[in-house]
Amino acid sequence: MTGTLYGVSLGPGDPGLITRRAWALLERRDSVWTYPVRSLRKDSYALDIALRGGLEPPAQHQALLFPMTHDVEKLARHWLKAAETVRALLARGQDVLFLVEGDASTYASFGYLARVLRELDANARIEVVAGVNSFNAACARLQMPLSEQDDTIAIVPAAYGIAAVEKMLDDFDTLVLMKVKPLLDDLIDLLARRGLLAHSRFVEKAGSPVERVVLDVGSLKGATVNYLSLLLVRNPLRQRGELQRGCRKKTSTELEEEQQESEAL
Numbered sequence: 001m002t003g004t005l006y007g008v009s010l011g012p013g014d015p016g017l018i019t020r021r022a023w024a025l026l027e028r029r030d031s032v033w034t035y036p037v038r039s040l041r042k043d044s045y046a047l048d049i050a051l052r053g054g055l056e057p058p059a060q061h062q063a064l065l066f067p068m069t070h071d072v073e074k075l076a077r078h079w080l081k082a083a084e085t086v087r088a089l090l091a092r093g094q095d096v097l098f099l100v101e102g103d104a105s106t107y108a109s110f111g112y113l114a115r116v117l118r119e120l121d122a123n124a125r126i127e128v129v130a131g132v133n134s135f136n137a138a139c140a141r142l143q144m145p146l147s148e149q150d151d152t153i154a155i156v157p158a159a160y161g162i163a164a165v166e167k168m169l170d171d172f173d174t175l176v177l178m179k180v181k182p183l184l185d186d187l188i189d190l191l192a193r194r195g196l197l198a199h200s201r202f203v204e205k206a207g208s209p210v211e212r213v214v215l216d217v218g219s220l221k222g223a224t225v226n227y228l229s230l231l232l233v234r235n236p237l238r239q240r241g242e243l244q245r246g247c248r249k250k251t252s253t254e255l256e257e258e259q260q261e262s263e264a265l
């Protein structure tokens, strides 16, 4: 019998946010741990979360290389190599845990691994263990609601550029800007121009021992930040359209019915 590949979400940094399901899988001694690294010389942030939680890797564990590059051919080569490695382990009947920082369904290399594995073997057994993602943890840390009532939220890699982010400021109450590192200064300029710096927060390595929360986002101008950082922006000035249905808006039929009821009294 072939094994199962598990996408094991570990949350963004605090081992206390590892779910019971993920924890139970990680405690098993009979599976193989795999985890993504950007370079074979770099440590795995996901593995570090598990180790800080006091979990012990099984005898067999191995890094899988997912380089940070936009070179499509290079990426495809590495995804294929990772999927072939996992496929060989599964074929031997071993269950494989792929450790994921944050949530396995949110901008995670697990998505590529699972897709290529399915391309190699349409019958591959795969399970995804849901987890806490970075922006949920960041909101909790800041005691800042991600959304309330009829708020709209956009989760956006900042790489779409300043013009795209500016447009979204008009359409969404909350922007979660991921992967902000290369564009941080430009984003700060945009937020200053739109009067939104006071409504913005920066969180780096949420939940880890070196977590950094910055309330004065303007103070980050010119600073170098870690790749694992994000911006949360609430736009209280957003012009809302009419709601057809929603928590705060009654439909015209409901309003008419209410009026008829009050007239009947």
Ligand SMILES: C[S@@+](CC[C@H](N)C(=O)[O-])C[C@H]1O[C@@H](n2cnc3c(N)ncnc32)[C@H](O)[C@@H]1O
Pocket (backbone or CB within 6 Å): 012, 013, 101, 102, 103, 104, 106, 107, 108, 109, 132, 133, 134, 135, 138, 177, 178, 179, 180, 203, 204, 205, 206, 207, 208, 227, 228, 229, 230
């Ligand atoms: C490849 S995505 C991984 C997302 C992750 N799977 C999740 O569920 O949040 C990497 C981006 O997520 C955000 N991120 C991930 N972990 C983070 C953390 N611990 N603290 C702050 N931002 C984080 C950053 O914007 C980073 O550039």
